Amino acid sequence: xxxxxxxxxxxxxxxxxxxxxxxxxLREKAAKTEAAATSDVSLSQSPTTSNRLNRSxxxxxxxxxxxxxxxxxKQAETPQQLFLPGFDIGAFPNRLNRSxxxxxxxxxxxxxHRQAAMVTRGxxxxxxxxxxLDEADCDLIMALIAFAQPFLIGxxxxxxxxxxxxxxxSGRIGSSQYDWLHRSMKRxxxxxxxxxxxxxxxxxxxxxxxxxxxxxxxxLSFNGDSETYTYTLDPRWVLMFGNRExxxxxxxxxxxxxxxxxxxxxxxxxxxxxxxSVQRFALDDLKAxxxxxxxxxxxxxxxxxxxxxxxxxEIVSAWRLEASTKGKPQxxxxxxxxx
Numbered sequence: 627x628x629x630x631x632x633x634x635x636x637x638x639x640x641x642x643x644x645x646x647x648x649x650x651x652l653r654e655k656a657a658k659t660e661a662a663a664t665s666d667v668s669l670s671q672s673p674t675t676s677n678r679l680n681r682s683x684x685x686x687x688x689x690x691x692x693x694x695x696x697x698x699x700k701q702a703e704t705p706q707q708l709f710l711p712g713f714d715i716g717a718f719p720n721r722l723n724r725s726x727x728x729x730x731x732x733x734x735x736x737x738x739h740r741q742a743a744m745v746t747r748g749x750x751x752x753x754x755x756x757x758x759l760d761e762a763d764c765d766l767i768m769a770l771i772a773f774a775q776p777f778l779i780g781x782x783x784x785x786x787x788x789x790x791x792x793x794x795x796s797g798r799i800g801s802s803q804y805d806w807l808h809r810s811m812k813r814x815x816x817x818x819x820x821x822x823x824x825x826x827x828x829x830x831x832x833x834x835x836x837x838x839x840x841x842x843x844x845x846l847s848f849n850g851d852s853e854t855y856t857y858t859l860d861p862r863w864v865l866m867f868g869n870r871e872x873x874x875x876x877x878x879x880x881x882x883x884x885x886x887x888x889x890x891x892x893x894x895x896x897x898x899x900x901x902x903s904v905q906r907f908a909l910d911d912l913k914a915x916x917x918x919x920x921x922x923x924x925x926x927x928x929x930x931x932x933x934x935x936x937x938x939x940e941i942v943s944a945w946r947l948e949a950s951t952k953g954k955p956q957x958x959x960x961x962x963x964x965x
Contacts, residue, residue, distance in 0.1 A: 695837045702838045705780030706864040708771070715772035715793070716875035718764070719866040721823060723873050723895040725752050728764045729917040730888035737917075741820075745915045749824040749831075756817035758917065761891040765794040766810050767842060768875070770857060780861035782845070787853050796881060808848070811855060815846040821866070834862045873898035879939045889932035892916055894941055897959060909947075909955040922955075929957060 710717050722728065726745035731737075736757040744752045769790060774783045791799050791807055819842075820835035834840045845858040866872075875898050883890045892915075897905060909922065909929070918925050926947060933945040936959070944960040 698836065698838045701865075702840070702844075702860065702862060703780070704861055705778035706861045708775055708779045708864050708867060710775060710867070710872075713874055714877075716768055716877035716880065717771065717867070717872050718768055718875065718895065719863075720871050720873055720899045721746070721748075721750050721752070721821060721866065723899050724748065724915075725750070726915045726917055727752060727754055727819070728759045728761060728892070728895075729915070730892045731758055731760050731917055745911075745917075747911075747915075749826065749828070751820075751822040753820040754817070755819070757813050759813070759817070761888040762794075762806070763810050763813065764891070764895070765880070766790075766807070767814065768877075769793045770814075770843075770859065771863065774857075774859050778861075779859050779864050780844075782856050782858050784854055784856050787848075787855055790855070794881075811843070811846060811848075811857070815841065815843040817842045832865055832868070834860075834865060876941070879941055882939055883935055887932055887935045889916065889928055890935040890941075893932055893936060893959070897936075897942070897961065903961050903963070905959050905961070906950070907957045907959075908950065909957060912957060926955075933957070933959065 724747040738757055739754050741753050741755050744754050746752050770783075770785075772793075773785055773790070777783060787804065787807060788799060791803050795803055818835070818839050820833075820840065822833045822836070823831040825831050840862055841860055843857050844860045845856075847856045848854070849856070873895060875895060880891060880894060883894070896907070896915075909926070912929070913922065913925050916925075918928070930947070933942065936942045937945060940962055942959045943962040946958050948956060948958060950956045
């Protein structure tokens with residue numbers, strides 16, 4: 627494989643794929659060097675030759691690692707365009723929608739995760755450091771992504787805080803809403819995650835935050851005089867939205883979900899990750915993903931209330947709790963038929 631070059635269009639890097647190609651080239655080069663060195667060692671019994679080859683291998687691996695760090699650093703610092711054609715607000719990556727990164731937790735003190743392995747689905751590893759995020763935080767993230775979409779992701783965005791709150795909150799806006807917004811913005815700025823996604827055959831699909839930390843917000847400041855936030859999203863958000871691996875969530879209906887039924891918001895996001903008309907989820911898996919600590923009986927009661935809310939808003943046409951073919955309890959949800 628020849629060393630790839632970065633393609634540019636009007637002075638901008640057009641795709642993050644070039645970065646991944648560079649990393650893959652470095653990995654292949656290091657692997658070939660290691661294989662060649664191992665072969666040479668097996669053919670020679672000279673300790674001097676063996677030591678020299680080992681030193682060369684260590685040096686090459688160190689250089690490859692340093693180069694990979696520079697490539698990821700470049701990727702984390704280069705603004706990129708996020709294309710969500712014909713969509714305004716409510717888009718979110720599937721890998722995060724299917725994880726416990728965001729959960730319908732109760733009010734009160736939040737659990738602090740430190741490089742914790744979060745619950746995920748599929749061939750995915752997600753490690754997270756920060757306070758547990760909830761559905762209100764998720765609404766805020768989706769709004770911040772939407773407001774940043776006209777610009778290159780990675781460039782600073784100036785946003786009035788009242789305009790932001792009116793996008794994600796209904797009713798009167800007062801001091802308590804402003805206080806919550808400030809806490810949530812700080813929470814998102816402090817949040818750090820590592821995400822590794824593999825294809826079905828086990829091949830690496832993409833990685834974010836391996837050598838250069840991934841922050842939901844890379845930078846954040848607040849101007850009290852103008853009541854505006856200036857925030858910068860990590861450019862690697864574009865990578866997580868790549869290959870159409872994101873959900874489009876009906877924002878109008880999401881904002882109509884009644885207070886205290888955040889589990890319905892979680893189910894709405896999970897349901898949106900697939901186009902299947904009938905979707906089934908094991909209750910054990912759902913309970914773990916939602917970070918629900920109470921007994922299964924109470925979880926089923928809360929789940930039923932959430933599903934009734936989705937049915938009221940016609941996000942689902944029908945739902946039921948039943949035993950799977952293996953005798954395990956599961957939730958079945960049916961999407962409305964598309965006219």
